[in-house]
Amino acid sequence: MGDLVSVEDLHVTFDTPTGEVAAVRGIDLTVAAGECVAIVGESGSGKSVTARTLVGLAGRDARIRAARLELAGTDVRAHRPRDWRQVRGRVAGLVLQDALVSLDPLRTVGAEIAEVLATHEIVRRSERAGRVGHLLDLVHVPEPQRRARQHPHQLSGGLRQRALIASALAGEPALLIADEPTTALDVTVQAQILALLAERRAAGLSLLLISHDLAVVAQIADRVLVMRDGRVVEQGPTERLLRAPEHPYTRQLLDAVPSASSRGRRLSATTGPARTALPARPEVRRGDTVLTATGLTKRYGDHTVVRDVGFTIGRGETLGLVGESGSGKSTVARIVAGLLEPDEGTVAFERTPWTSVAERTRRPLRRQLQVISQDPLGSFDPRWNVQRVIAENLDPDISRADRTDHVVELLHRVGLDRNLLGRHPRALSGGQRQRVAIARAIATRPSLIICDEPVSALDVSVQAQVLDLLADLRAADGTALLFISHDLGVVHHLADRVLVMADGAVVEQGPVGDVFTYPRHDYTRSLLAALPALVTTGRP
Amino acid sequence: MGRPPLRSVLRRVAAGVVVLWVAATTAYLALLAAPGDTVDTLIGDGVDTPQIRADIIAEWGLDRPAVVQYLDYLWRLVHGDLGRSYLLQRPVAEVIGEQLAPTLILSVAAATLGVLLALIIAVVTAGDRRPWLRRLSSGTELLLVSTPSFLIGLVLLSVLSFRFGLFPVAGGADLRALVLPTITLALPIAGLLAQVLRDGVDRALDEPFVLTARSRGLTERVVLARHALRHALLPAVTLAGWLFGTLLGGAVIIEQVFGRPGLGQVTLNAVTSKDMPVVLAVVTLSAAVYVVVNTAADLVSLVIDPRLRRS
Amino acid sequence: STTATTAPAGAAGQPRSGGTLTWAIETEPLTLNPHQYAQAKARLLVWNSFESLLTYDDQGALVPWLATGWQASADGLTYTLTLRDGVTFTDGTPFDAEAVKANFDKLREQGYAPGVAAVQLRNLKGVEVVDPRTVRLVLTAPDVLILDFLASPQGAQVSPKSLREAANLKAGGLDVVGTGPFILDRYVPGQELHYKRNPAYDWAPPTADHTGPAHLDGITYRFLKESAVRIGALTSGQVQLVEGVPATDVPLIDGNPQLRLIRELNSGSAFSYYFNVSRPPFDDLRVRQAFREAVDVPTLLTSVYRDTATRAWSLVSPASPFYDKRLEASYGGDAAKANSLLDQAGWTQRDAEGYRVKDGSRLTVRLFQSAPFVRDRRDVLAQAVQAAVKQSAGIDLKVSLVDQGTAQEAFDNNSYEVFENSRADTDAGAALNLLLHSGGGINRIQVNDPGIDKLLEQGQASADLAERARIYAELQQLVVAEQALVLPLYAPADQIAASTTVGGVRFEPTAGVPASAYDLWIGK
Amino acid sequence: MTVTLDGVPAGATFTSTTERAAAATRRRRLRIGLIAAGAYLTVLLVAVLWPAALAPGDPLAADPLNVLAAPDGSHWFGTDNLGRDVWTRVVHGAGHSITIAVAATAVAVTGGVLLGLLAGLSHRIADETLSRTLDALSAFPTLLLAMLFIAITGPGTVSLIIAIGLVTLPRHARVVRGLTQLVRRSGYVEQAVTFGLSRPRLVLRHILPNAIGPIPVLAVIGLGEAVLIAAGLSFLGMGPQPPSPEWGAMLSEGRNYLHIAWWITILPGLAVTATVVSLTVLGRHWQARLDGRHR
Ligand SMILES: Nc1ncnc2c1ncn2[C@@H]1O[C@H](COP(=O)(O)OP(=O)(O)OP(=O)(O)O)[C@@H](O)[C@H]1O
Numbered sequence A: 001m002g003d004l005v006s007v008e009d010l011h012v013t014f015d016t017p018t019g020e021v022a023a024v025r026g027i028d029l030t031v032a033a034g035e036c037v038a039i040v041g042e043s044g045s046g047k048s049v050t051a052r053t054l055v056g057l058a059g060r061d062a063r064i065r066a067a068r069l070e071l072a073g074t075d076v077r078a079h080r081p082r083d084w085r086q087v088r089g090r091v092a093g094l095v096l097q098d099a100l101v102s103l104d105p106l107r108t109v110g111a112e113i114a115e116v117l118a119t120h121e122i123v124r125r126s127e128r129a130g131r132v133g134h135l136l137d138l139v140h141v142p143e144p145q146r147r148a149r150q151h152p153h154q155l156s157g158g159l160r161q162r163a164l165i166a167s168a169l170a171g172e173p174a175l176l177i178a179d180e181p182t183t184a185l186d187v188t189v190q191a192q193i194l195a196l197l198a199e200r201r202a203a204g205l206s207l208l209l210i211s212h213d214l215a216v217v218a219q220i221a222d223r224v225l226v227m228r229d230g231r232v233v234e235q236g237p238t239e240r241l242l243r244a245p246e247h248p249y250t251r252q253l254l255d256a257v258p259s260a261s262s263r264g265r266r267l268s269a270t271t272g273p274a275r276t277a278l279p280a281r282p283e284v285r286r287g288d289t290v291l292t293a294t295g296l297t298k299r300y301g302d303h304t305v306v307r308d309v310g311f312t313i314g315r316g317e318t319l320g321l322v323g324e325s326g327s328g329k330s331t332v333a334r335i336v337a338g339l340l341e342p343d344e345g346t347v348a349f350e351r352t353p354w355t356s357v358a359e360r361t362r363r364p365l366r367r368q369l370q371v372i373s374q375d376p377l378g379s380f381d382p383r384w385n386v387q388r389v390i391a392e393n394l395d396p397d398i399s400r401a402d403r404t405d406h407v408v409e410l411l412h413r414v415g416l417d418r419n420l421l422g423r424h425p426r427a428l429s430g431g432q433r434q435r436v437a438i439a440r441a442i443a444t445r446p447s448l449i450i451c452d453e454p455v456s457a458l459d460v461s462v463q464a465q466v467l468d469l470l471a472d473l474r475a476a477d478g479t480a481l482l483f484i485s486h487d488l489g490v491v492h493h494l495a496d497r498v499l500v501m502a503d504g505a506v507v508e509q510g511p512v513g514d515v516f517t518y519p520r521h522d523y524t525r526s527l528l529a530a531l532p533a534l535v536t537t538g539r540p
Numbered sequence B: 001m002g003r004p005p006l007r008s009v010l011r012r013v014a015a016g017v018v019v020l021w022v023a024a025t026t027a028y029l030a031l032l033a034a035p036g037d038t039v040d041t042l043i044g045d046g047v048d049t050p051q052i053r054a055d056i057i058a059e060w061g062l063d064r065p066a067v068v069q070y071l072d073y074l075w076r077l078v079h080g081d082l083g084r085s086y087l088l089q090r091p092v093a094e095v096i097g098e099q100l101a102p103t104l105i106l107s108v109a110a111a112t113l114g115v116l117l118a119l120i121i122a123v124v125t126a127g128d129r130r131p132w133l134r135r136l137s138s139g140t141e142l143l144l145v146s147t148p149s150f151l152i153g154l155v156l157l158s159v160l161s162f163r164f165g166l167f168p169v170a171g172g173a174d175l176r177a178l179v180l181p182t183i184t185l186a187l188p189i190a191g192l193l194a195q196v197l198r199d200g201v202d203r204a205l206d207e208p209f210v211l212t213a214r215s216r217g218l219t220e221r222v223v224l225a226r227h228a229l230r231h232a233l234l235p236a237v238t239l240a241g242w243l244f245g246t247l248l249g250g251a252v253i254i255e256q257v258f259g260r261p262g263l264g265q266v267t268l269n270a271v272t273s274k275d276m277p278v279v280l281a282v283v284t285l286s287a288a289v290y291v292v293v294n295t296a297a298d299l300v301s302l303v304i305d306p307r308l309r310r311s
Numbered sequence C: 001s002t003t004a005t006t007a008p009a010g011a012a013g014q015p016r017s018g019g020t021l022t023w024a025i026e027t028e029p030l031t032l033n034p035h036q037y038a039q040a041k042a043r044l045l046v047w048n049s050f051e052s053l054l055t056y057d058d059q060g061a062l063v064p065w066l067a068t069g070w071q072a073s074a075d076g077l078t079y080t081l082t083l084r085d086g087v088t089f090t091d092g093t094p095f096d097a098e099a100v101k102a103n104f105d106k107l108r109e110q111g112y113a114p115g116v117a118a119v120q121l122r123n124l125k126g127v128e129v130v131d132p133r134t135v136r137l138v139l140t141a142p143d144v145l146i147l148d149f150l151a152s153p154q155g156a157q158v159s160p161k162s163l164r165e166a167a168n169l170k171a172g173g174l175d176v177v178g179t180g181p182f183i184l185d186r187y188v189p190g191q192e193l194h195y196k197r198n199p200a201y202d203w204a205p206p207t208a209d210h211t212g213p214a215h216l217d218g219i220t221y222r223f224l225k226e227s228a229v230r231i232g233a234l235t236s237g238q239v240q241l242v243e244g245v246p247a248t249d250v251p252l253i254d255g256n257p258q259l260r261l262i263r264e265l266n267s268g269s270a271f272s273y274y275f276n277v278s279r280p281p282f283d284d285l286r287v288r289q290a291f292r293e294a295v296d297v298p299t300l301l302t303s304v305y306r307d308t309a310t311r312a313w314s315l316v317s318p319a320s321p322f323y324d325k326r327l328e329a330s331y332g333g334d335a336a337k338a339n340s341l342l343d344q345a346g347w348t349q350r351d352a353e354g355y356r357v358k359d360g361s362r363l364t365v366r367l368f369q370s371a372p373f374v375r376d377r378r379d380v381l382a383q384a385v386q387a388a389v390k391q392s393a394g395i396d397l398k399v400s401l402v403d404q405g406t407a408q409e410a411f412d413n414n415s416y417e418v419f420e421n422s423r424a425d426t427d428a429g430a431a432l433n434l435l436l437h438s439g440g441g442i443n444r445i446q447v448n449d450p451g452i453d454k455l456l457e458q459g460q461a462s463a464d465l466a467e468r469a470r471i472y473a474e475l476q477q478l479v480v481a482e483q484a485l486v487l488p489l490y491a492p493a494d495q496i497a498a499s500t501t502v503g504g505v506r507f508e509p510t511a512g513v514p515a516s517a518y519d520l521w522i523g524k
Numbered sequence D: 001m002t003v004t005l006d007g008v009p010a011g012a013t014f015t016s017t018t019e020r021a022a023a024a025t026r027r028r029r030l031r032i033g034l035i036a037a038g039a040y041l042t043v044l045l046v047a048v049l050w051p052a053a054l055a056p057g058d059p060l061a062a063d064p065l066n067v068l069a070a071p072d073g074s075h076w077f078g079t080d081n082l083g084r085d086v087w088t089r090v091v092h093g094a095g096h097s098i099t100i101a102v103a104a105t106a107v108a109v110t111g112g113v114l115l116g117l118l119a120g121l122s123h124r125i126a127d128e129t130l131s132r133t134l135d136a137l138s139a140f141p142t143l144l145l146a147m148l149f150i151a152i153t154g155p156g157t158v159s160l161i162i163a164i165g166l167v168t169l170p171r172h173a174r175v176v177r178g179l180t181q182l183v184r185r186s187g188y189v190e191q192a193v194t195f196g197l198s199r200p201r202l203v204l205r206h207i208l209p210n211a212i213g214p215i216p217v218l219a220v221i222g223l224g225e226a227v228l229i230a231a232g233l234s235f236l237g238m239g240p241q242p243p244s245p246e247w248g249a250m251l252s253e254g255r256n257y258l259h260i261a262w263w264i265t266i267l268p269g270l271a272v273t274a275t276v277v278s279l280t281v282l283g284r285h286w287q288a289r290l291d292g293r294h295r
């Protein structure tokens, strides 16, 4: 017995105004005491719904059917609200994906944690403050007493996630359900949180870990379930699953992860023959620079966000730019794109001064430099359909009659069908949106495209497609890329040279191979160390 | 931390003074532009001869250039002198002073009742727990905010006061006389605030932190009271300016309907008879109250929402 | 239509002393100083705490009040008044010749009461104190209307102490006192006035029902603007007396055994439409006559006022001793005649909306109603007239309900054709002077007729009531019958509804407005 | 306005058909409300455009011998104090009331959009000046400001329109200003800059159309409010001139007869309320659809 969670043939269906959505379609799941089970799968595969169903929070419109649904040996299928309240926080603690919005922004962190203590009467009122401090200490929040009095917005993302975990642990549950606990975090912070979870598990806690990132779960999970479309396609011990995936989908997921070893080959089977080599990189003519930036500095108030940054991008070259959140990557990108004036320093694009000049002077060259942003939807006029979005960037000289043909051709180049023409970007998937953005960018055959985190918001498999696409286009047009990402693997996969930024300054730059294999700077080293790798030989 | 920085308070006050000045000046200019001159106003439908006109002009200093009169007006305003009423022949400060209390009592009573009602309605009907009650209440709210308040007042008056004699018809002294006007003024406020609050509660209930709170085993009531309601209060607080406008504007109508004394009556009389000093004073006063109310609302927002405290 | 009925004695039994009453009135006085008095609706308040030197009896004759007698010199230039003995103001100041002089001096002070100084006292040269009980008024020209002034609220006697020391003399208040049977002891602006009995009072005028102090201990006047609210307050027993009862509510009062209705015509001028003769189309007598014929006044009055309004035939109120009865049934209500008059005047064409047209312009006449002064549903009456003249004669009467400034502007620009007015002067002559004299203060119709001026001046100079009646009758023939300068509509009346327990409800003789609270008493 | 809750009392989780039926009823109810509002507004539109179709009589025709008649077969809304047919007046009054509301809203929207766009596009000082002026404008209570304006211009339809437009203008201006600033900093405008669009084109093609997004909805709801403000002002005697059958004026005239002839006041009052309710329902539904699309 001993199983904390025991689920058989679970179905969850939602009533929506547009019809029924079958989110979970018959999964089996067990979590034994002290075990760490991970669920992975792409977006929308039903992971979160499964997690929420376990604590009775699937939602009012949800219909749930299961052959067996037991928590700590109790059948919960007939639970009433009062019974569920005894389960929540006490039997199972829940940690949600986005710590930024999962703590009440109007209340102090301490109050949030104490709430659990009060609800389940864990300790007496007088001892609560002490216990809150203790819990925060347990999750390695420095200065727990002071932090307890602060509000969520005063805490960094990592601290917030820790506080959230502390509140989930406060009721001393036997099971912790963590729904994507590291998704929004920097690699280094992500590593710390994983270490923390591992530590709790070592202390006897059972874990149900949910993630879309195989590399993350590989670090601590005993068993992994791979979900797709509401079903479990494969499950087994982590080690076995990673080393010898049986299901093609699992294999596809593993292949799609960009890294040093994936350099030069396709990530996705959908963009070309599986695991084949990509077309050759364009020849980089280092002497022929597309863009030169020297001594860029940007301040906001007395806060310097970019400090003396300089680099060049050769024709056809892909320059990777990595760094933690807030290190100034996007600021650099905006300066280079001519959207922001630097306080000091200059940028020359195609040997023409690009900064400190009137927008009117920049305009003729604008078409040569394109930008792809992290949030493609935000970069589309919300009223426009795909055709208009792309056509806006076509050469104005192209006749009205030919414009549609051009758009269709561009869509074709990014692997989209012409039947999307009339669609609203909102009605597209994330990957499709990013492709539309790319189609729009390449419409002008630019010499440089600035890509600010173009794949961060995408699932691995979709990310793989987009990365492959960029590689193809780069080869075909000889376009140079300024590729910004916080994911070292992606940069390693795609870039020729890399620039590492920390606190607004460039700490290291050079060819990718050199920098990532022999990092000279401590910061680069710590980034690399924190990188969760798909270690297929066993758990760390 | 925790307290609004002095600079932002000062900025607000400065902005408030500007608003005040603009309001007072606009009103002054507007009245200047009005047809019929001040002398006509002072004569009313009384006897009109050149001698009388001359007397009036001399008495009120109307022969001075408009600029001088305007500056004189501002100068006296800064010193707290609101001038004399043309119509009532008494100092404006006195006229307004003695009419302030009834309006204030009515407004405070109505605001309190309205806000309380709204809170109760919002808490009871938020979420999907009692769909029929929610429907009933949102329908009623819509009706309340869509019906002219004087109609509500007249109906209440006819039924409860004339027909059944439950409440006195008019007068300001008796506490019972306050009941109907208060209800009339409070109902539309309650209607709108309840909608805003419930909307806020609903929205808050959709937030991930509420899911987290529920995952801790809290009862719905606690989730509502401790988490959702505070969030719902934020948009409600920004309605303070609107609330104030409704109260003062409402007072004009309600006092008329219920024959109550108060600023509303003073204002209406002053406006219809072009009693310039009184109109200007009411405008300045209401602009001042508006500024104070809005500043207070901002401060309350700061108290409710710690995120706003960063400067 | 019904005629005026004087109040029956009222409640069961004999007058009793004691108790307080609440009386709902329509209008809050703009000022409590009688010298500044300008609202007929506030007249019933004035006589509670103030008194004049003379007053009128119900025959329209002047009788003594604070003055026991008066004597006019043969040339009509001096009036000598003897004053009543033993009268004191309620602040303790004795009432004597010096006090009377102080009042007149104050009234003629620049900026204090410009209207009074310029009109009623325009012929006054000065006031002399002969002895403590005798004063003499010296005039620059004969003016019998000075006696009317002595009986008017503006001529009421205010304590010299108040005149010197009151905080807001022009506004009046608790510190502006007179000699009346009541003392104002509470004023809540916007809400109510309260008077308490003056126990020392012992100089009631001969027109009063009793002598000595007032019956009531006190009386509260509550200001209720909305007629529905006033009636509601009465029927639900919250007040015992109501003034300003709209016609439509009369059945409500009549049908209630606890309540009764008392009604009296006002004196002064009737409510009438005056035609601006200075510009077309009313410079043409035929158009003026046609307008008058186009209106079927009784039907309109029935529709607007049910059966409670009294039709006026002259601009002088039927309640006035100067009323000329010969005008009755002499004109009006003949649509065919109206149409033929207009045809004769050249207004022969009709436009698409059925209005008469001449030379491409429509027969449009404009009436401006100044909102603050509209009462008695005169706005509704205007609509009824509007509908009538359109339906029966194709005249386009444009009615604009505007603020005082806009109305004034229309008058200043002479951009109006109809002017409506009624005045509540006790001596109709005073009203006629203002309305019809070429130099009159409200001669809005801009009539400039030496014949009219002459009659008016004669009327003002003569002291003999019968002689004056003859002069004014001649004037009415001229103005109403011959020149058709005016369309008299109804005789303004005051209606009081009262609980049957209240006795002594009266109207002021001649003036026809509700009397003060002096004679009121509460029965069982 | 219905909001589906994520995870309320989970007892509901296991119920099935009844819950679904309830959800369906909710949707149907919503639609019934919408249909009722639409039907009423259609009738209203007919009343505005072709009143004679609903009430062939003359709204000004007085019948002195038949005043204050209670509703019956021949006058099914009764007659008023001059014997005019209340139904005819209500129908013909729709034209006045709706025209006033529409014109006032047009004034408010036009002015608000222009000022808001100007403020949103301007830099610090100009923006501050405009915003402060708008603040000062909203510092007057709505009714007081409208009263003041009418006191100055004199009562009448045009004054009423401008007054109501003036007092509701700041709201539109604020929304447009806020959105303009938001849109100006949005990804797609920034993106459009990188395409080399000139400033006027940027404003016309991207900023303006997106900044006025919620204005139509606001305007529809504002229409209802304009009807209410107009009624309030008419009540205070600042509305259209008699004998105009404008609803507010009818309410104002009728109030003196409320205790003896309720129909003169209550029936036009119901017309006002129904109009405001219908417009609000329509506006909210529209808003919900927009929100749904943007989510
Ligand atoms: N309350 C709801 N009503 C309707 N559909 C829902 C609801 N909650 C979830 N779904 C649907 O259920 C499916 C599974 O959602 P779920 O949130 O479990 O995905 P996920 O695997 O967690 O994805 P992600 O990685 O994006 O978080 C999705 O198609 C989603 O749209």
Ligand SMILES: Nc1ncnc2c1ncn2[C@@H]1O[C@H](COP(=O)(O)OP(=O)(O)OP(=O)(O)O)[C@@H](O)[C@H]1O
Pocket: A300, A305, A323, A324, A325, A326, A327, A328, A329, A330, A331, A332, A486
């Ligand atoms: N307009 C601004 N005003 C003030 N501070 C700003 C502004 N824009 C950016 N910053 C600050 O500059 C710093 C760098 O921001 P930037 O967006 O360049 O970081 P980033 O490396 O792109 O981070 P991320 O990975 O989160 O996108 C951050 O601390 C940010 O708060």
Ligand SMILES: [Mg+2]
Pocket: A047, A048, A049, A179
């Ligand atoms: Mg999820």
Ligand SMILES: [Mg+2]
Pocket: A329, A330, A331
């Ligand atoms: Mg960034």
